[in-house]
Amino acid sequence: MGIFILLMAMAWAGDLNGIYITHIGDSGRQSIVEFFKHNGKYYAYGFANVDGSKPKKDIHNPNPALKERFDKGTVFVYDLVRDGNTYKNGKIYNFDNGKTYYLKITLEKDDLKLRASIDKSGLMGETLIWKKLSEQEAQKYLSQKPSFQEVLKTIPKE
Template identity: 65%
Template sequence: MRVYAMLQKIVLVLAMVQVSVYANEADSTLSGYYMTHIGDSGRQSIVEFFSKNGKFYAYGFANVDGSGPKKDSKNPDPKLRERYDKGAVFVYGLKSDGKGGFSGGEVYNYDDGKTYHLKITKDSSGKLTLRASIDKLGMMGQTLTWTPLTQAQIAQYESQKPDPKVVEDSYQALPQAFK
């Protein structure tokens, strides 16, 4: 009887460890679709996060109001002012801490043409809290919230996704330090 009770405890402990590992895996990924905050331009976008080489990246591909892509007219690099925001990687280089936090990346803001340091936390509902700042510590910046999309919302916007080559080309153009 003692052996049976001990086996039950071992099975229970193993089940708890498995649940814990699964929860940490869920917290350690950003991959998926999100609706952004409403930007200074008054637009709200749909973005997809993806993982490559252990880091996370995001690109935008649709606007909630149905408007089309816009040119990157405020980019400090004149050669990039004619590119469109659709499919362009604008969040890059984030690394997971395994506990729902992501840091070490940057975000490019199409509304002002500036790049900011970025930290993200993901809560249990999947919402993302972004801290975009001019300093690495996040002392001087702005906090934003992005919401995960439901399957129905994903279906609504999926047809607007760019050709994967557009996203890959944008990724390849990133500085080597963020790859």
């Protein structure tokens, strides 16, 4: 029985699902985001700002049809595939400049080390650190979460 529990713990170790606090972005805001798995890939959407500021429209989006959507409740990290404690082959959209970057994430304890880059190999880019929130820390933001069904509708189709 002990070996089974150990194997189950190892299988769940390093899971990306959960609620995180981001770095302070170009806009000066820090967001609360949730990662989830859907159809074998990992995604994330933002649903609150630490400073309590309201959602902003996606005015920098190069697609005119998307300029009226809001940054909160919209999937902006997508298509990540798990490979051990690394998640790769993903993309991250930056609402502050309307650009999409290649993304690789490495789990380091309860931190996410995100490597966003303009090249697929990750040589030309920036590394960001996001911290996982405990259930207690996340509690004050949960009332702002949108319907999960609405979030799923925002997954980019590429």
